[in-house]
Amino acid sequence: MKAWSLLLVLLVALPLVVGVVNLPTHDAPDAPIHTGVGVRYLERGVEETGNKNLVTAVLLNYRGFDTFFEVIVIFTALAAVLALPRGSAARPGGFPEEAAHEADGAGGRPAEAAREANGAGVPVSPVVSYVVRLMAPFMAMFALAMLFRGHVTPGGGFQAAAVFAAIFIALGLVLGPARVAELVPDDWRPWLQGAAPLAFALIAAIGWRLTGAFLGFPTDDHTAQEAMGLFLEVGIALGGGVILARLFLEMET
């Protein structure tokens, strides 16, 4: 088995190495990557998008369509986790199709026993609990800073989302998932977890009205541009944070 794996890996490695060693050297200023499309972004990016952080400019303006579906991908992950069967035991009565498949797998160990063996349910140390609760507001502040300074420093909506999610997850670890889930009211949840794609759709429509192009930004009006960009970032941060947190919490329960 191991030998076959190694052989397969080598077989894959060989062409890949051949491919990469024949690429133009990226360090040189005249490499295609530095003379291609990127030139225009570096030259006119700030003026066209109002973003000094060109990564953000590419992400939201030039290639905003990619980012739209990037947030869709993460929403897909959430929908995927929500669509999977939940609860540890098969439903009494069950569903025929499920049962038909499951009949074969009945030899498995009962899930509950496995769970206990893993040591879940050990109480959280008060120190950890205290530190997490103490840190939470600061983490939130850091996230907000990343969000709102994203156009001039490294950072932006996704990074903020990751930190937001980290807060939820850390709290979830010490308070239990149920308490954290209460932080987001049930009525808001469907809206919040879809915040990022919905923000994009809204901005796309507004851009369509303003510039005549789907997801277009008015290049001559920096205020409007920045407002739209910020709206997107906030949407990404909120939606992404809620989704990432929920992914964790769903698997926890």
Added chain:
Amino acid sequence: MDVVDARPILAPFVSFLCAGLVFAFGRSIFWRRFFTFLAAFIKMGLVFSMLPGTLRGVVYVYEFVEFTPGIGIGFRADAYGMFFALVSSTLWLFTTIYAIGYMQGDRDRVRFFGFFALCVSTTVGVAFAENLLTFFLFYETLTICTYPLVVHAETREALRAGRIYLTYTLIGGGFALIGAVMVSATAGTLTLAQPGILTDDVGVVTLAIIFVCLTIGFGVKAGIMPLHGWLPIAMVAPTPVSALLHAVAVVKVGAFGVTRVIYNVFGAELLGELGFTVPLGLLAGFTIVASSTIALTQDHLKRRLAYSTISQLSYILLGAALLTPLAATAAIVHVANQAFAKITMFFVVGAIARTTGKKYVSEIDGIAARMPISMAAFTIAALSFVGVPLTAGFITKWYLALGALQADAWWFVLVLIVSALLNAGYFFPIVHRAYFRPAKEPWPPFEEGRRFETAKTLLFPIVICAAYVLLLGVTAEVPGMPFSIAQVAVESFFAGGGVAP
């Protein structure tokens, strides 16, 4: 002269529609019969209404849809197609009457009559196909539609027969598809409207592959040896199915296909140069003799008839393979002659089985006393097969012999004589037993309230078909009868040259 007319497409469509209606409303016996008969009459009317035009040399065409240039579905009622359509639509009517009587009280009659109608629809579709694609389309559909009829009894034996039937015909269909595709790739067209579309500049090897593929493909259904294996086995189907499909539709479609290949795809002229038909002719000659010999040994009535069918079909192939006008005429006429004679025999055998339960030659001693009309009809058909003058069979044999001499194939005359003797050898014992041997046990009496030897729906088609066998033999040269249509067809076959008439 080509005239655009919807009738060539309407004719197959009528039975197609009929099949749909039977499937939908067939649970009621009345509606099932109503739709079946209505469609049969309308179809016959459509086909016959084109007959005067055909005799004048008019060809009705209808292009249904074109996929890409040169490839599409089109219909064309030329003389040969008309001939075949006339035979099959006429026989459909009689077989329907027969089937209603025969299948009384049988299971799954909705399915039976539905697929029955579909089969006839496809048969007429084959007859009127303008190009090889259309031809193949209906040809393969026929295969599929006959399957439920073959396995109708749903016994283990029937399923086995169905499996063998499908194996043979689908593999044959595969070859036919390859042949047709190769024709399209080499000739750039698939039309069957001309006397030959292939030319010899693509190389002899390619042409040989095409010829072999198409001959295997269509030859399977025509039961040419060694591709005949399915035919005797498929006799487990109900008798109306055996009659219409194995004496008329399926096997004739195969023979029809081979003829089309010879005269419309390759053309008499090209084949004359290439000489591909010589081995085909030899194979057909061998089949005639060999299957007749096997027929001698069969005790099961339907199987004896099946081997007789195999031998008779090869007459058609051989006639076509000789590439002379007279032989071709005989081949075409034999499509009708064999159909009417053989269907008579199947009807009689079926009627015997339904009335007395006897299925073997050795069981029917003295049956003529019990079923005189049926046996008389059987005798007429047997005489026709042997080739006694004044019967339809004589016409075929006479012209086949003339055609063979025209092609300098004297050996074929020999085959004809041997075959006639063999035909006599396996049919006359049946007639002899029926008339001249005493019954082993008393035959069951007529059923209560019946004036005839068997149900009227069974007897009527027998009488009509037998009468028609005689009529064909007597009125061969009368305009409007099959012979004249065949002559029109043959004229078009040889319009491009070839052996001078």
Added chain:
Amino acid sequence: MNGGWAEALPWTIVVPMVGAVLTPVVAARRPRWAGAWAWAVLLAASLLASGLVYRLATDGPFAYDVGGWAQPYGIELRFDHFSAWVLPLLLLFVVIVPFSWRYLDHVMPDERRPAFYALLLLNAGGMIGFCVTGDFFNLFVFTEVVSLSSYALVAVGGRGLAAFAALKYLFIGAVSSLLMLFATAQLFALTGSLNMADVAGRLAEVGGGPAVMVAFAAYAVSFMVKTAMFPVHVWLPDAHAIAPSPVSAVLSGMVVKIGIVGMLRVYQVFFAADVLELGAFNQTLVWLGAISIVMGAFFAIFQDDIKLMLAYSTISNIGYIVLGLGLASPYAVIGASVHVFNHALIKATLFLAAGAIIHQTGLRTLSDLRGIARRMPQTSAAMAVGAVSIVGLPPTAGFVCKWYIALGAFESGQAPFGFALVFGALFIFVYYVRMLNAFYFQEPVHDVVLEAEEAPWSMRAPVVVLATLCLVLGVLGGIPLAFVEPAVLDLLPFWGN
């Protein structure tokens, strides 16, 4: 460039996606509304897509610059004859979704429905995006939307084996996606651009070389995995068989086709650049296609589970398409392109019919389902039509494509593959005959079958509609053929040199 119906192009992608995001909102109170909502969204998207096809038919291919950026600086959407596949794709979804309404009753509890339909919508939207995008990186993003939702859809029906099959699918699929991303990066390093047309132009300047070759090969392998061609097909049968039937129809009929569409897109770029000698590659495709046909058919014969058998026959049919593409003659490529659609239609028919039978009886093997045609005549008839169609017998949709691909084989002088194509199909019919015999001509052995009832109308109607289409397209098969013909003739001059 923008304007007119072209404006609908981004919205056609976005409508299902946003619809998916809103599904939990709409169905927050009543989870069963999710199904109707998804159907309405797909209907709206198909309306938009028909507008696109209308524009395509009148004006020819067109493009849309997202955000109004001039190319190659933004993301370009292109709608050509291959993209037109989105319309039939959406229409198939429109037929499949109503089937799933009742079907899901025995697959999952109501509260999971919104997530299920969201996934279905995301899947549809991702495929639309995949077909219309003109940007390599965008292509990757859409691939991920489609793949991710597919992994999950496989597993919605059960926990154990379903999850395991889904995970296997996920691992293999993720590696193939990574290869695709790697190839994209490779191309970007070579040309400094991501726009397909621009990359083609720059590649022509850069010229060929091992790096270009490796990028192409990485794309090719990645798409082969997505289509489940012979050596990399291992993930398909389990995943497609164990998924709920409407999902199987989507996966088998449409999701595997993104590999084909992707292949065509990459072809367009590399052939336009004319930097690679691709004769050998085409030959490889032809061989792999032929082997796929035979292997798929071979394995299908030994299955007793109807859905597993259908899954194997997908491999076989993908073989047809790949074989057709590799033959690189006009007829073959036309046939292959149309088979992308026809196979989706046929496979949807078969999987939905099988699903209806499984739903009504709870049985899924041939030996159990004997005699089912007596009790479920319409569904069984649809199954029969699908069976005849998938084997490529006339007068059904499958035949037309087989004819054209075989024609292409002989036209390009590769006759042996024509034989493989024709007889490979007959091979698989062995199985279907067994199936039809069991359904129609054998006595029931199972009590459930004796008491089975015909499926509810919301399941029966889609099945019957699809089966009818299989027959109609057998006769009117020329319509899609004529439609893709210009695209193929446009593409071919660059093909197998």
Added chain:
Amino acid sequence: MLLFGLDLDYVLVIVLFCVGLYMLVSKSNLLKKLLGLNVMETAVFAFIVTSGMIEGGDPPILVAGTAAPYASPIPQAMVLTGIVVAVSVTAVALALIVQIHAHFGTIEVDELKELP
């Protein structure tokens, strides 16, 4: 970085890729397989980011204190997208592994195959 005329950056990336692939195919534990997949993903991201670097370049944020040459912004944006995709795939994979564990009580492929 050049070594013996080879662009070592890229080669190292491929080595990382292969390490991940080896984990993916040879390990029996599903979690380890997933980790292998993540390593592969990281390798590809590293490849993309590397390809955008330039000798002595600054990050592409045009504020005071930075100067040309700048690294190309596109690869960084691509990687950001890629990371999100990788996170999503990982999440779904983990959810599936949880399912498998809940049902069979094991996540070792060797053991899973032995189950009936």
